[in-house]
Amino acid sequence: MVYRPGRVLSNRAAVIGMNRPTMEDVAERAKVSRALVSLVMNDSPQVSDEKRRSVLQAARELGYRPNLIARILAQQRTHTIGVLVDDLRNPFFGEVVDGIEAEAADHGLRVLILNGHRDARREAEAVETFLQLRVEGMALVGARLDDSDTARVGLAGPCVMVASGAVHTGVDTVGTDDRRGAELAVEHLAALGHTRIVHLDGGTNVSAGERRSGYESGMRSAGLGDLVDIRPAGDDEADALEVIDELLADDDPPTALFAFNDLLAAGALNRLADAGMAVPGDVSLVGFDNTFISALRHLSLTTVNQPTLAMGRLVVATLLQRLSDGPSGPIRHTLQPELVVRSTTGPPRGGAILSPARPRPR
Amino acid sequence: MVYRPGRVLSNRAAVIGMNRPTMEDVAERAKVSRALVSLVMNDSPQVSDEKRRSVLQAARELGYRPNLIARILAQQRTHTIGVLVDDLRNPFFGEVVDGIEAEAADHGLRVLILNGHRDARREAEAVETFLQLRVEGMALVGARLDDSDTARVGLAGPCVMVASGAVHTGVDTVGTDDRRGAELAVEHLAALGHTRIVHLDGGTNVSAGERRSGYESGMRSAGLGDLVDIRPAGDDEADALEVIDELLADDDPPTALFAFNDLLAAGALNRLADAGMAVPGDVSLVGFDNTFISALRHLSLTTVNQPTLAMGRLVVATLLQRLSDGPSGPIRHTLQPELVVRSTTGPPRGGAILSPARPRPR
DNA sequence: GCATTGTATTAGAGCGCTCTAATGGTTTAT
DNA sequence: ATAAACCATTAGAGCGCTCTAATACAATGC
Numbered sequence: 116m117v118y119r120p121g122r123v124l125s126n127r128a129a130v131i132g133m134n135r136p137t138m139e140d141v142a143e144r145a146k147v148s149r150a151l152v153s154l155v156m157n158d159s160p161q162v163s164d165e166k167r168r169s170v171l172q173a174a175r176e177l178g179y180r181p182n183l184i185a186r187i188l189a190q191q192r193t194h195t196i197g198v199l200v201d202d203l204r205n206p207f208f209g210e211v212v213d214g215i216e217a218e219a220a221d222h223g224l225r226v227l228i229l230n231g232h233r234d235a236r237r238e239a240e241a242v243e244t245f246l247q248l249r250v251e252g253m254a255l256v257g258a259r260l261d262d263s264d265t266a267r268v269g270l271a272g273p274c275v276m277v278a279s280g281a282v283h284t285g286v287d288t289v290g291t292d293d294r295r296g297a298e299l300a301v302e303h304l305a306a307l308g309h310t311r312i313v314h315l316d317g318g319t320n321v322s323a324g325e326r327r328s329g330y331e332s333g334m335r336s337a338g339l340g341d342l343v344d345i346r347p348a349g350d351d352e353a354d355a356l357e358v359i360d361e362l363l364a365d366d367d368p369p370t371a372l373f374a375f376n377d378l379l380a381a382g383a384l385n386r387l388a389d390a391g392m393a394v395p396g397d398v399s400l401v402g403f404d405n406t407f408i409s410a411l412r413h414l415s416l417t418t419v420n421q422p423t424l425a426m427g428r429l430v431v432a433t434l435l436q437r438l439s440d441g442p443s444g445p446i447r448h449t450l451q452p453e454l455v456v457r458s459t460t461g462p463p464r465g466g467a468i469l470s471p472a473r474p475r476p477r
Numbered sequence: 478m479v480y481r482p483g484r485v486l487s488n489r490a491a492v493i494g495m496n497r498p499t500m501e502d503v504a505e506r507a508k509v510s511r512a513l514v515s516l517v518m519n520d521s522p523q524v525s526d527e528k529r530r531s532v533l534q535a536a537r538e539l540g541y542r543p544n545l546i547a548r549i550l551a552q553q554r555t556h557t558i559g560v561l562v563d564d565l566r567n568p569f570f571g572e573v574v575d576g577i578e579a580e581a582a583d584h585g586l587r588v589l590i591l592n593g594h595r596d597a598r599r600e601a602e603a604v605e606t607f608l609q610l611r612v613e614g615m616a617l618v619g620a621r622l623d624d625s626d627t628a629r630v631g632l633a634g635p636c637v638m639v640a641s642g643a644v645h646t647g648v649d650t651v652g653t654d655d656r657r658g659a660e661l662a663v664e665h666l667a668a669l670g671h672t673r674i675v676h677l678d679g680g681t682n683v684s685a686g687e688r689r690s691g692y693e694s695g696m697r698s699a700g701l702g703d704l705v706d707i708r709p710a711g712d713d714e715a716d717a718l719e720v721i722d723e724l725l726a727d728d729d730p731p732t733a734l735f736a737f738n739d740l741l742a743a744g745a746l747n748r749l750a751d752a753g754m755a756v757p758g759d760v761s762l763v764g765f766d767n768t769f770i771s772a773l774r775h776l777s778l779t780t781v782n783q784p785t786l787a788m789g790r791l792v793v794a795t796l797l798q799r800l801s802d803g804p805s806g807p808i809r810h811t812l813q814p815e816l817v818v819r820s821t822t823g824p825p826r827g828g829a830i831l832s833p834a835r836p837r838p839r
Numbered sequence: 840g841c842a843t844t845g846t847a848t849t850a851g852a853g854c855g856c857t858c859t860a861a862t863g864g865t866t867t868a869t
Numbered sequence: 870a871t872a873a874a875c876c877a878t879t880a881g882a883g884c885g886c887t888c889t890a891a892t893a894c895a896a897t898g899c
Contacts, residue, residue, distance in 0.1 A: 137884090137885055137886085138885065138886065139885080139886095147848080147849090148848065148849045148850075149849085149850095149885090149886085150848075150849055150850075150851095150887085150888085151847085151848060151849075153886070153887060153888085154847095154848090156886095157887085161846070161847065161848090162847075162848090163846090163847065163848090166847080166848085180605075180608055180609055180633075181609055181885090181886080182550075182609065182611060182884090182885055182886065183606075183609035183610045183611070183886095184546055184549050184550050184555070184610065184611055184884090184885080184886090185550055185854090185884070185885035185886040185887090186885080186886055186887075187546050187854095187886090188544075188546050188547055188550050188853095188854050188855070188856085188884090188885080188886070188887095189853080189854055189885075189886040189887040189888080190854085190886080190887055190888085191854065191887090193546070200565075202571075203562075203565065203570075203571035203574055203575070203590075204568045204571035204572060204575070204769070206566045206568065208565075209564075209565035209566035209567075209571075210566060212565055212592065213565070213566070213592075213594070216592055216594070225606065226591075226592070227589055227590070227591070228565075228589070228590035228591065228592065229588075229589070229590065230574065230575075230578055230588070230590065232575070232578070243542075244545070244587065246542055247542055247543055247544065247545035248545045248546065249544060249545070249546055271542075352769060381773055384773070384774065384775060385773060385774045385775075388774040388775065389774065407566070407714060408770065408773075411743055411746070411747060411770075411773075411775075411776065412746065412747045412750040412751065413746060413747075413750065413773075413775040413776050414773065414775050414776075499854095499855055499856085500855065500856065501855080501856095509878080509879090510878065510879045510880075511855090511856085511857095511879085511880095512857085512858085512878075512879055512880075512881095513877085513878060513879075515856070515857060515858085516877095516878090518856095519857085523876075523877065523878090524877075524878090525876095525877065525878090528877080528878085543855090543856080544854090544855055544856065545856095546854090546855080546856090547854070547855035547856040547857090547884090548855080548856055548857075549856090549884095550854090550855080550856070550857090550883095550884050550885070550886085551855075551856040551857040551858080551883080551884055552856080552857055552858085552884085553857090553884065840899100841898105841899095842897105842898090842899090843896100843897080843898075843899100844895105844896085844897075844898090845894105845895090845896080845897090846893100846894085846895080846896095847892100847893085847894085847895095848891105848892080848893075848894095849890100849891080849892075849893095850889105850890090850891075850892090851888100851889095851890095851891100852887105852888095852889090852890105853886100853887090853888090853889105854884105854885105854886085854887085855884105856883100856884085857882105857883090857884085858881100858882090858883090859880105859881095859882090859883105860879100860880090860881095860882105861878105861879085861880075861881100862877105862878080862879075862880090863876105863877095863878085863879100864875100864876085864877085864878100865874105865875080865876075865877100866873100866874080866875075866876090867872100867873080867874070867875085868871100868872085868873070868874085869870100869871085869872080869873090
């Protein structure tokens with residue numbers, strides 16, 4: 116039960132947990148074989164009550180704790196899936212992970228989480244760690260791997276990526292229809308009468324491409340194709356600062372902003388407030404993800420909802436399907452987004468809801 | 478490189494990564510011994526360039542990837558610390574974990590994260606998993622374990638808890654002085670002239686006790702001991718709803734609230750807004766943690782800052798110290814909190830800053 | 840009585856790696 | 870020339886567990 120002072124820091128077999136009583140020790144104390152101890156530890160029904168009791172007692176007395184590492188090596192199964200999270204500070208990812216863990220628990224799978232820190236290199240390392248740990252499947256939640264890394268992962272084993280649209284064929288995907296979500300946002304703004312709608316682009320984030328092209332197609336459908344205006348921003352609050360400043364300095368500043376995600380939108384809201392701009396009076400703003408942040412009354416951000424919990428569960432379901440079906444064409448699950456209209460969107464100054472202005476060529 | 482269709486789902490040796498080329502395979506192909514391959518994989522300097530090259534090539538050709546599980550079992554070292562996070566959706570924890578990972582990386586340690594889901598039972602399970610995985614140390618970030626679980630963990634090996642104040646002597650702690658933080662909040666409100674200051678209590682959260690007693694001592698120091706009023710709430714946004722309703726229905730509603738954390742404060746802000754209460758006009762509000770949420774201009778929540786990054790790094794440093802020193806008296810690191818005054822606090826209606834009202838006995 | 844079935848237990852190989860000690864080969868010192 | 874020292878390489882035990890096949894023993898059938 117207690118870790119042993121003297122041995123700490125000895126070169127080998129030093130640290131916590133290693134160098135503890137083993138099955139052998141328990142077997143010896145209970146005067147049975149190691150195999151029997153193993154059976155007891157695995158709740159085998161074919162053990163007599165008497166032996167079971169004495170084994171359990173011996174285990175308790177010694178403070179025995181099974182060594183998962185040894186067990187995994189012996190049974191060649193980890194019963195574990197690895198979840199790579201792009202950014203632990205973005206609540207959106209936390210919600211997806213909640214879904215993943217719920218479904219994993221239902222199937223007796225352990226979930227190990229590694230943090231990607233919004234950095235492609237570190238994410239590639241994390242993936243490598245999962246692979247070396249022999250997880251049975253991997254979920255990439257928001258990972259921004261480049262194509263070659265993605266390909267490597269896909270080849271290495273079951274891997275589900277949270278993403279939508281065109282992704283490397285080697286990995287399965289579960290995602291919200293980002294393109295459609297972006298279209299919903301633009302349609303909403305266009306219907307309110309906005310024409311000068313700028314997209315704050317998500318940069319290297321996996322979902323950035325789809326949302327960008329959804330924005331573009333939304334603009335075109337609204338007859339605003341000539342006004343497409345995409346500004347590189349990012350996916351974090353801090354990433355909004357520069358772009359907003361730049362936009363406000365514009366000769367013809369936008370009347371509406373469609374931000375890559377809620378965090379970026381929140382950052383934009385901050386900066387707009389600093390600049391004394393009224394939202395939605397002077398400028399309307401739409402986010403993406405419908406995190407709890409957007410629901411805060413004082414932000415009350417219009418945003419696009421993603422069914423995070425369902426996505427998380429579906430990720431694991433997909434992983435399991437892949438595990439049982441073996442390699443084949445990529446599986447693609449696309450869930451539907453929903454526009455959540457709150458208080459950061461309204462008609463443009465002077466614009467009317469019922470008579471949307473015709474696109475002014477710049 | 479590719480996982481093998483035929484074997485997937487076979488009972489044994491089935492899944493991703495297991496059943497892959499081993500060191501033996503590489504050795505055979507490179508026509509050297511397994512031991513030599515091991516040396517190459519570990520960058521040993523005592524390998525001739527020629528052999529090294531041929532081993533690396535063989536490994537590449539086979540798509541060899543070292544099996545971390547086997548390696549760990551053999552060297553009896555995991556080089557891994559386990560981090561138990563109470564709630565992945567609370568950005569505060571994400572920030573602490575960032576600090577932990579930064580320091581861990583500096584010392585060549587892997588960080589494995591498990592999610593506690595704000596549930597004592599699940600957290601105890603997670604701890605057990607870490608122990609069975611033989612992590613070299615554990616960091617409990619916000620874990621709400623009961624005393625007996627905490628004791629078990631402490632006995633099992635190096636364990637640092639993010640917490641302050643009286644904690645089981647078996648575990649080391651790193652934390653912000655929660656009590657002092659709470660006092661700062663109360664002092665600030667009292668100085669503004671508030672007397673009817675209610676504390677929204679954090680429930681089972683580890684830090685709840687200290688913040689509660691800090692509130693109490695703060696009230697007493699301000700001569701407001703008779704007005705101490707603690708309401709059970711929680712640590713999540715949603716936990717604020719009921720309490721706020723209850724408080725607003727009070728004959729003598731408070732003019733100031735000190736919430737357990739920012740999330741709870743944000744929830745309170747929501748509910749107050751719903752009820753048409755002005756903040757800080759009708760009621761002042763202070764949070765805790767200084768998460769990025771509190772900094773959003775539209776909330777602009779007065780709160781108590783915790784040096785999250787420093788805490789995270791210190792957690793790992795403490796773990797390493799414990800690892801090298803062996804068991805001894807508990808290590809306690811307490812960092813200083815700071816009050817961050819923003820826009821949710823102001824003088825009470827009719828109250829003056831310069832002449833704080835005398836405490837009215839209820 | 841002995842073969843048969845069934846149940847509880849155990850021996851022992853094996854999982855993929857690391858690490859110590861031994862080996863063989865070359866160079867240097869004497 | 871022989872011993873000593875050094876270097877690259879390898880044999881083989883061991884990490885703590887699981888799992889198959891073998892074994893012991895009791896109960897059953899004829």
